[in-house]
Amino acid sequence: QLPPVISFFLYICEYTMLLWTSSVCQPNKDTTIWLTIFPTNMVLRVNINQIEPATRDWICKVQIVEIGRPRESLDKKCTFQNLILEDEEECQIKAVMYTDEIAQYAATLKLLNTYLISTAKVKVSPTSYGKPIHKFQWTLDKETVIEQIKESHEVERPLPPPTKLNITSFDRLPHLMVDSTAEIDILAIVLRCGPQKNAGRSQHRCREITLCDNQ
Structure with missing residues (x-):
């Protein structure tokens, strides 16, 4: 029996080769990907809610539904960037990247x-900054394996656009002003868009936009 880390590394190598040769063997009605090279080992294909800190050798199919600014x-002491990931069951979780990984994954x-x-x-997700969207959060680092699923992928299909939106209504904005770093999404209609002009005596350009929500 090989150690889990070695088994997983060999799995990734074999899975990549199988994708290239279009010879993946995956049983129907099963969320486990079986490898012909390791008939006694398996890597779990799971959704977000099935993953805990003690879960080993897992793969999850997710879509990025929100990317925060670094x-x-x-x-x-460091720079970080938050992402919101959503799986096939529309369950969401926050993922965090730090300085080196932000640059590493910027193009990916x-x-x-x-x-x-x-x-x-x-x-476990910290609760000091409010209620988290999930009890756990992920950290993407140099050991994380990330494979993009494109339309041309021979085995997997990309997930459809998300239907679960985290929209902040205008009446909630005063409560968020205490945190100048808060990032929110709003859904509104543009009623008026003014011309560009200089902000005061600076050379920064600005534009005044009037929005209206459904309230």
């Missing part, structure tokens, strides 16, 4: 693209 930590991770992700670090 921000500095409160202690100014794009909004609304679908990916197979494995070996992300899983930990």
